[in-house]
Amino acid sequence: MSAPEPSAQVGGAVRPATAPLPPRPSTALLTDRYELTMLQAALASGTAGRHCVFEVFTRRLPPGRRYGVLAGTGRVLEALADFRFGAAELEWLAAERVVDAATIDYLAHYRFTGEIWGYAEGEVFFPGSPVMVVEGTFAEAVLLETLILSILNYDSAVASAASRMTSAAVGRPVLEMGSRRANEQAAVAAARAAVIAGFAGTSNLEAGRRWGLTTIGTAAHAFTLLHDDEESAFAAQIASQGRGTTLLVDTFDVRRGVTAAIKAGGVELGAVRLDSGDLLSLAQDVRHQLDQLGATATKITVTSDLDEYGIAALAAAPVDSYGVGTSVVTGSGAPTCGMVYKLVARAGSDGALAAVAKTSAAKVGVGGRKGAARRLDGEGRAVEEVLVVGSEAAITDWAEDDREMRALHVPLVVEGAVDTRWTGAAGVRLAALRHEASRAELPRGARRLSADEAAIPTIVRELV
Numbered sequence: 001m002s003a004p005e006p007s008a009q010v011g012g013a014v015r016p017a018t019a020p021l022p023p024r025p026s027t028a029l030l031t032d033r034y035e036l037t038m039l040q041a042a043l044a045s046g047t048a049g050r051h052c053v054f055e056v057f058t059r060r061l062p063p064g065r066r067y068g069v070l071a072g073t074g075r076v077l078e079a080l081a082d083f084r085f086g087a088a089e090l091e092w093l094a095a096e097r098v099v100d101a102a103t104i105d106y107l108a109h110y111r112f113t114g115e116i117w118g119y120a121e122g123e124v125f126f127p128g129s130p131v132m133v134v135e136g137t138f139a140e141a142v143l144l145e146t147l148i149l150s151i152l153n154y155d156s157a158v159a160s161a162a163s164r165m166t167s168a169a170v171g172r173p174v175l176e177m178g179s180r181r182a183n184e185q186a187a188v189a190a191a192r193a194a195v196i197a198g199f200a201g202t203s204n205l206e207a208g209r210r211w212g213l214t215t216i217g218t219a220a221h222a223f224t225l226l227h228d229d230e231e232s233a234f235a236a237q238i239a240s241q242g243r244g245t246t247l248l249v250d251t252f253d254v255r256r257g258v259t260a261a262i263k264a265g266g267v268e269l270g271a272v273r274l275d276s277g278d279l280l281s282l283a284q285d286v287r288h289q290l291d292q293l294g295a296t297a298t299k300i301t302v303t304s305d306l307d308e309y310g311i312a313a314l315a316a317a318p319v320d321s322y323g324v325g326t327s328v329v330t331g332s333g334a335p336t337c338g339m340v341y342k343l344v345a346r347a348g349s350d351g352a353l354a355a356v357a358k359t360s361a362a363k364v365g366v367g368g369r370k371g372a373a374r375r376l377d378g379e380g381r382a383v384e385e386v387l388v389v390g391s392e393a394a395i396t397d398w399a400e401d402d403r404e405m406r407a408l409h410v411p412l413v414v415e416g417a418v419d420t421r422w423t424g425a426a427g428v429r430l431a432a433l434r435h436e437a438s439r440a441e442l443p444r445g446a447r448r449l450s451a452d453e454a455a456i457p458t459i460v461r462e463l464v
Contacts, residue, residue: 070124072121114413131152174321199328238269258293381441
C-alpha cells in the first residue's frame, strides 16, 4: 500500500481553522480506575482537600536520544475543558460500582480550579525537566494524572522523532502521512505533534480541520492502476488538479513514468513522486531526466518508509521534499517518553506545604516545588538545565542574576481558567515557533543522529 501523495505546493503548515468544530464528548473516563478509588479513600479519610503539587517529568531519554520535544500541552488544556462527569458517566460508574455514592456526588460537581504551569509547548526537554506542574487539592489534581500522561507521552514521542527528521532534512519540507499506520484518533494527534516539530503539512483531514494544519495529498498507485495506461491516469489527474499537481511515477517503470508525466503535464508539472526502490540513485536519475526534458522546475518528492536515518542518507540527493508515515506516528522506535506524574509536595495536617518524594531503588525522586531555567553560553547555546528547589516563598522570589539564564515555566491554567493562547490553531503556531527557537539553542552536535548522552546536564540547586 502506497503512502498518500503529497502536493507539489507546500504552504504554511498551520492556517486559521475555518470550519466550526462539533461538540466534544466528555474526557472524564479517559483515565485509570485507581484515580477514582484513590479519590474515594481520600474523601473518606479527610485528606482529599489537602493542597498538593504534582509534577510531570521523565527520568531518562530513550536510548540514543539527546533531547526530547514537549508536545500535547494544548491538547491537555483542550481536554481539561471537557473533563466533566455528566449523567452518562456517573450512571456507568454507579452501575459498575467503581466508587461509592459520596464519590459519585463529588464527581458530579467536579471542576479543576487549581493552577497548571509548565514548559511552553514545543520546548526541548531533558531528564528531570518539570515539563508540567499541576497544583490544587489532591482530589482535583489526582484525577488528571492519566489524561495528562496519555497525551504528553504520545505527542512528545511523535514530536521528538519528528524533530530529528526535520533536522536531518536541513530545510527541505517533510510531510506527515502516517494516519493509516496508527489508531484513528492517535493519527490526528500525531499530525499536530509533527507540525509542531517542523513538518510542513499532513495528509490527515481531521487534523487539518481541528487545528488549521495544511493538508496534502493527490493520488496513489490505485489511481494509476484504475486506468488503461499511465498516460491516461496522468491526464485525468492533471485535468482535475492542474499542472501543479504531483504525479506518482513508479507504478511501472520509473523512466517511462517520468516521460509520460512530462508529456501529460508539460515542463510546468509541479512534481513527481518516488515511492519505492533505491531512492538515492533513482532521484539522481530522475533529476537528470527531468532536466533533459526541460522540466527544470519540476520537483522530486520521495516517500517509502522513511525515517530520520533515511532522510539523512538522502542529504546529497536532488530531493525537494520527503513524506514520512509509519516512523513518525510510532515515535521512530521510541513510542513513549516515559513521563510520570508524581506528587512532589503536599500540605500536612498543620497546613504547611512539605516536600515529598519516592526513595525506592532506581526511582528516586526530587521532592518539592521547583523552578526551571536553562543556562545559555555567550553564543546563546544551552549549557545546562537548572532546577531550583526550596520553600514556596523562595521559589516565588527566585530570580537569577545571570542574564544567560532563561526561565522555562509559563502559566497554562490560572484558578481553573485555561490560557487559550496555547490551544487551537494559534497554539500550534506558537508551539512550532517555540520549537524552532528552542532547538536552535541546542549545543553544536546535539542534533547528530549518532547515539550519545543527553545534550546538556540537568542540575538541581536547593534554595535556602
